[in-house]
Amino acid sequence: MEKTIKKTMSLFEKQEKVKLLLLFFMMVVAALFETLGIGIIVPFVGIITNPESIHDIQFLAYIYDNFGFESLNSFIILIAMMFLSIFVLKNLYLLVFHYAQYKLIFNQELKLSEKLFESYLKKPYTFHLQRNSADLLRNITIEVPKLFQKFIISAFQLVTELLVAICILALLFLVAPVATITACVLLGASVFVFFKFFRTKILDLGKEQQQLTGSMIKWVKQGLGAGKEIRVTGRESFFVNAYSTQGKIIASNNRNIKLLEYVPRPFIETVLIVIVLITMVIIVYQNMGTSEIVSTLALFCMAAFRLLPSINRILSMMTAIRYNYPALSAVYEDLKNEGKQVSKQNPSFSNVQGEKTFTDNITLKNICYRYPNEEDLTINNVSFTIPIGDAVAFVGKSGAGKTTLVDIMLGLLAPEKGEVLIDGTNIKDQRSVIQQKIGYIPQSIFLCDDTIRNNVAFGINKDQITDEEVWRALDQAMLKDYVESLPAQLNTIVGERGVKLSGGQRQRIGIARALYQNPEILFMDEATSALDNGTEKEIMKAIDLLKGQKTLIIIAHRLSTIENCDTVIEMSRGEIFSVNPKVKKSVI
Numbered sequence: 001m002e003k004t005i006k007k008t009m010s011l012f013e014k015q016e017k018v019k020l021l022l023l024f025f026m027m028v029v030a031a032l033f034e035t036l037g038i039g040i041i042v043p044f045v046g047i048i049t050n051p052e053s054i055h056d057i058q059f060l061a062y063i064y065d066n067f068g069f070e071s072l073n074s075f076i077i078l079i080a081m082m083f084l085s086i087f088v089l090k091n092l093y094l095l096v097f098h099y100a101q102y103k104l105i106f107n108q109e110l111k112l113s114e115k116l117f118e119s120y121l122k123k124p125y126t127f128h129l130q131r132n133s134a135d136l137l138r139n140i141t142i143e144v145p146k147l148f149q150k151f152i153i154s155a156f157q158l159v160t161e162l163l164v165a166i167c168i169l170a171l172l173f174l175v176a177p178v179a180t181i182t183a184c185v186l187l188g189a190s191v192f193v194f195f196k197f198f199r200t201k202i203l204d205l206g207k208e209q210q211q212l213t214g215s216m217i218k219w220v221k222q223g224l225g226a227g228k229e230i231r232v233t234g235r236e237s238f239f240v241n242a243y244s245t246q247g248k249i250i251a252s253n254n255r256n257i258k259l260l261e262y263v264p265r266p267f268i269e270t271v272l273i274v275i276v277l278i279t280m281v282i283i284v285y286q287n288m289g290t291s292e293i294v295s296t297l298a299l300f301c302m303a304a305f306r307l308l309p310s311i312n313r314i315l316s317m318m319t320a321i322r323y324n325y326p327a328l329s330a331v332y333e334d335l336k337n338e339g340k341q342v343s344k345q346n347p348s349f350s351n352v353q354g355e356k357t358f359t360d361n362i363t364l365k366n367i368c369y370r371y372p373n374e375e376d377l378t379i380n381n382v383s384f385t386i387p388i389g390d391a392v393a394f395v396g397k398s399g400a401g402k403t404t405l406v407d408i409m410l411g412l413l414a415p416e417k418g419e420v421l422i423d424g425t426n427i428k429d430q431r432s433v434i435q436q437k438i439g440y441i442p443q444s445i446f447l448c449d450d451t452i453r454n455n456v457a458f459g460i461n462k463d464q465i466t467d468e469e470v471w472r473a474l475d476q477a478m479l480k481d482y483v484e485s486l487p488a489q490l491n492t493i494v495g496e497r498g499v500k501l502s503g504g505q506r507q508r509i510g511i512a513r514a515l516y517q518n519p520e521i522l523f524m525d526e527a528t529s530a531l532d533n534g535t536e537k538e539i540m541k542a543i544d545l546l547k548g549q550k551t552l553i554i555i556a557h558r559l560s561t562i563e564n565c566d567t568v569i570e571m572s573r574g575e576i577f578s579v580n581p582k583v584k585k586s587v588i
């Protein structure tokens with residue numbers, strides 16, 4: 001319990017905790033209002049059954065005597081109006097309270113899902129190598145809402161209901177202590193037995209549900225992601241079956257949890273009927289006067305009327321909290337050790353070619369790298385220096401470690417041993433400068449379902465994009481003529497993952513994207529392999545024009561791509577096999 005509260009609180013910042021505390025006080029007032037609504041039943045019924053009793057209540061007698069009431073009947077109308085006003089006030093307050101509660105909860109939900117999304121984007125690349133994106137998608141879009149709308153709201157409502165129940169029971173205790181104590185013992189024991197029995201089962205169901213939801217998202221993603229291959233080979237049913245296997249277990253779990261939420265209702269109802277009957281017997285045996293018996297019974301019936309849904313809710317809130325606890329764990333684990341949320345403002349962007357930031361060289365010193373959970377080193381003691389302004393090519397058989405080495409130079413993977421220096425400074429220590437000055441063209445380009453302009457000026461605010469620079473980059477990537485021929489030109493939407501473009505056009509958008517920011521160092525990881533020989537030659541010609549202005553680091557399988565490089569480094573099994581080899585087609 002303490003751990004759960006700590007975990008929950010760690011998701012909120014100081015200011016938000018203050019708001020939560022405020023909400024807690026509002027909750028206490030709400031519970032008092034609820035109790036007041038029930039508590040005033042006793043004097044009200046007492047006055048109706050015995051109007052003369054107003055003379056025994058000092059406050060009412062004062063009003064009756066001093067405000068010119070001529071008959072008890074007109075005074076009873078006033079009392080009824082007061083009674084109604086208290087109820088209206090109570091319900092208005094509850095409306096405001098619920099508004100404040102939902103406002104805080106849903107604002108926090110948005111904040112936390114943003115924080116989680118941001119933290120995933122900023123996690124080291126190795127984190128993403130080890131986690132399935134379906135689980136991350138599930139955490140942001142399903143677990144965070146579940147955490148707030150099911151876990152936290154249930155916790156809030158549980159506290160409110162508990163407070164209401166305690167206040168009502170305290171009120172009952174004042175009127176009829178013996179009957180109330182009997183009721184408390186019976187009710188407490190019933191709730192305890194119920195939970196003792198189903199506690200573990202509920203938590204296990206919650207955990208399984210979370211894992212299965214991730215699996216279902218994974219199968220949908222995989223099925224839709226491989227749409228073309230699936231249609232060609234007619235394997236749709238394989239994916240549908242895999243999806244529905246998980247779905248069936250989810251459906252059966254949902255049925256079980258709904259049943260567990262329902263079971264307490266008839267059970268508690270029976271217990272409460274027994275309690276009311278016992279209470280009546282106790283009251284009758286206590287030899288009270290008729291009016292007292294009627295008003296006490298009215299109080300008990302009203303209390304039972306309010307307590308029954310309250311206790312039902314307490315039980316279903318306890319089930320919901322337990323069932324949705326895994327959502328808290330998932331979000332907490334992924335946000336653990338995250339610092340404060342950073343500003344949503346994009347870092348300033350400049351693609352103006354000015355004075356060079358890097359002037360000397362890029363040096364790799366004794367780099368060793370091992371992928372997480374792997375035994376063998378993928379990169380083994382690699383050292384070399386690339387003078388700034390040079391064009392260097394990495395060649396070697398598939399799996400030799402070229403991409404891994406480039407990922408290390410990009411700062412995506414942190415070496416187990418050794419360091420990458422640019423102009424003598426470790427890249428770790430100049431991260432933001434490097435992000436501005438490095439361009440990277442990967443093997444396959446990720447395109448957003450957006451315009452060509454926004455895909456070239458990727459992740460840059462609209463007001464910072466210059467169309468001339470977009471055209472310049474498209475020109476360098478040999479795509480200007482094509483884009484000019486389109487009716488919407490730069491405003492053309494490329495479709496999801498660029499489906500409205502050819503493979504070569506997609507790749508060229510990626511090249512234009514890297515060139516748009518005028519990088520000083522350009523990494524190309526088989527960037528032109530999807531292009532036909534003619535287009536590749538043209539692009540390489542354009543890239544060759546950048547020689548001297550930019551440092552070019554190229555991984556390529558085609559001889560033609562690297563023929564103008566200053567240095568060719570041949571890799572084999574994670575090591576440098578030779579430098580400037582007589583490149584044969586077989587090694588590339």
Ligand SMILES: Nc1ncnc2c1ncn2[C@@H]1O[C@H](COP(=O)(O)OP(=O)(O)OP(=O)(O)O)[C@@H](O)[C@H]1O
Pocket residue numbers: 129371372374378396397398399400401402403404405
């Ligand atoms: N995330 C990973 N986890 C474990 N091993 C990996 C991972 N990524 C790559 N490897 C392994 O590291 C080795 C080097 O892979 P890398 O992608 O660097 O080779 P490459 O030379 O770029 O190959 P290619 O030319 O085919 O792209 C391979 O044996 C590969 O199986």
